[in-house]
Amino acid sequence: MSATIIDGRAMARRIQAAVAAEAAELARAGWAPRLVSLSVGATAAAELYVRNQRRQAAAAGIGFEARDYPATISAEELGGVIAGLNADPRVHGIVIQRPLPAAIPVRALQRAIHPLKDVEGLHPASIGNIVYDDLALGPCTARAAVEILRALPLDPAGLEVTVIGHSELVGKPVAFLLMGLGATVTVCHALSREVAAHARRADAVFVAVGRPGLVTAEMLKPGAALIDIGINRVETPEGPRLVGDADFETCAEVAGWITPVPGGVGPVTVAMLMQNAVRATRMQMERYRGAYAGGQ
Numbered sequence: 106m107s108a109t110i111i112d113g114r115a116m117a118r119r120i121q122a123a124v125a126a127e128a129a130e131l132a133r134a135g136w137a138p139r140l141v142s143l144s145v146g147a148t149a150a151a152e153l154y155v156r157n158q159r160r161q162a163a164a165a166g167i168g169f170e171a172r173d174y175p176a177t178i179s180a181e182e183l184g185g186v187i188a189g190l191n192a193d194p195r196v197h198g199i200v201i202q203r204p205l206p207a208a209i210p211v212r213a214l215q216r217a218i219h220p221l222k223d224v225e226g227l228h229p230a231s232i233g234n235i236v237y238d239d240l241a242l243g244p245c246t247a248r249a250a251v252e253i254l255r256a257l258p259l260d261p262a263g264l265e266v267t268v269i270g271h272s273e274l275v276g277k278p279v280a281f282l283l284m285g286l287g288a289t290v291t292v293c294h295a296l297s298r299e300v301a302a303h304a305r306r307a308d309a310v311f312v313a314v315g316r317p318g319l320v321t322a323e324m325l326k327p328g329a330a331l332i333d334i335g336i337n338r339v340e341t342p343e344g345p346r347l348v349g350d351a352d353f354e355t356c357a358e359v360a361g362w363i364t365p366v367p368g369g370v371g372p373v374t375v376a377m378l379m380q381n382a383v384r385a386t387r388m389q390m391e392r393y394r395g396a397y398a399g400g401q
C-alpha cells in the first residue's frame with residue numbers, strides 16, 4: 106500500500122483566497138489588517154516561519170512587520186514593546202516567535218498581549234477557551250493539523266487518535282481540538298512507555314516532538330493517517346534539508362495518508378495565522394468602531 110500525500114500548500118492557497126477577500130473588505134472599511142512579529146536573539150527555529158508569514162501576508166494583502174530584538178533585551182522592555190503594540194490601533198495582531206531566550210518568561214509575555222490581538226491563540230484566555238470548544242482565535246498549528254484531518258474521508262467522531270508530543274504550543278491544543286470533534290485521544294510524551302504500541306492502535310497519528318525519524322513504519326496501523334507536525338532542519342551530504350518527525354519514505358508505504366515536510370502542516374499553519382489576523386481585525390473593528398478616528 107502507498108499513502109496519499111496530502112498537499113498542504115494547496116490547502117493553504119484555498120484558505121488564503123478567502124482571507125485575501127476578507128482583508129480587502131476590511132481595508133475598504135478603513136481597517137487594513139496588520140501583524141507585528143517579535144523575534145528575540147538568534148531564532149533559527151522561527152526564521153522559516155517568519156519568512157513564510159511575510160510571504161503569505163503579502164499575498165493576502167495583510168500588513169506585516171518583523172521586528173528583531175537582541176537576546177540581551179529584558180522582559181520588562183519587551184513588556185513595554187507589547188504594551189505599545191496593544192495600544193496602537195494600527196496593529197491588529199502580535200506574534201511572539203518561540204523559543205525565547207531562557208531568561209525571558211514566555212507565558213508572562215503571551216499573557217501581556219491583548220486577547221483580541223492574540224492571533225496565535227496562545228493567551229491563557231484563548232487556551233482556556235479551547236476547553237469550551239470556543240475557537241474565536243484558535244492556536245494556529247493545532248488548528249492546521251486538525252483541519253488537515255478533517256479534510257480526509259475519516260469521521261473524527263469515535264476515531265482512535267494518538268498524539269505524540271504534548272507541548273503548550275502544539276500537542277496539548279491538538280489533543281483538545283480532537284476531543285472537541287469526538288475522537289478518542291491518547292497523548293504520549295517524553296515519559297510515555299510503549300509509544301509504538303499506542304501509535305499502532307490509532308486510526309490517525311499526530312506527531313510534534315522535534316525529532317527526525319521518531320515515527321517509523323512499524324509504529325503505524327496500515328492505512329492510518331499520519332499528520333507530521335515536526336519541522337526540523339538536518340544536514341545531509343547534499344546540504345541542509347527540512348524533514349518532519351516521521352521517517353517519510355517508510356511511513357508512506359504503510360500509512361493511508363501522510364503529510365510531507367516541507368509542504369504539509371507548515372503552510373497551513375501560516376494560512377491559519379492569516380485567517381486569525383483578519384478575524385482579530387474584525388473583532389477589533391466591531392469592538393472599537395467609533396472609538397478611534399477610522400481605526401487607522
Ligand SMILES: NC(=O)C1=CN([C@@H]2O[C@H](COP(=O)(O)OP(=O)(O)OC[C@H]3O[C@@H](n4cnc5c(N)ncnc54)[C@H](OP(=O)(O)O)[C@@H]3O)[C@@H](O)[C@H]2O)C=CC1
Nearest residue numbers: 246270271272275294295313314315334335336370371374
Ligand atoms: N508545523 C508547524 O507549523 C509547527 C511545527 N513545529 C515543530 O513541531 C515540533 C515540536 O514543536 P514543539 O511542540 O514546539 O516542541 P517542544 O520541544 O516544546 O515539545 C516537544 C514535545 O515532545 C515530547 N517528547 C520529547 N521526546 C519524546 C519522545 N521520545 N516521545 C514522545 N514525546 C516526546 C516532549 O515531552 P515532555 O514535555 O514530556 O518533555 C514535548 O511535549 C518541532 O519540530 C517544531 O519545529 C512547531 C510549531 C509549529
Ligand SMILES: Nc1nc(=O)c2c([nH]1)NC[C@@H]1CN(c3ccc(C(=O)N[C@@H](CCC(=O)O)C(=O)O)cc3)C=[N+]21
Nearest residue numbers: 150151153154157201202203204336367368369371372
Ligand atoms: N510562537 C510560535 N509559534 C509557532 O507556530 C512557531 C514558533 N513560535 N517558532 C518556530 C516554530 C516553527 N514553525 C513553523 C511554521 C511553519 C513553517 C513553514 O511554513 N514551513 C514550510 C517551509 C517551506 C520552505 O522551505 O520555505 C513548509 O513546511 O512547507 C515552518 C516553521 C512555527 N513555529
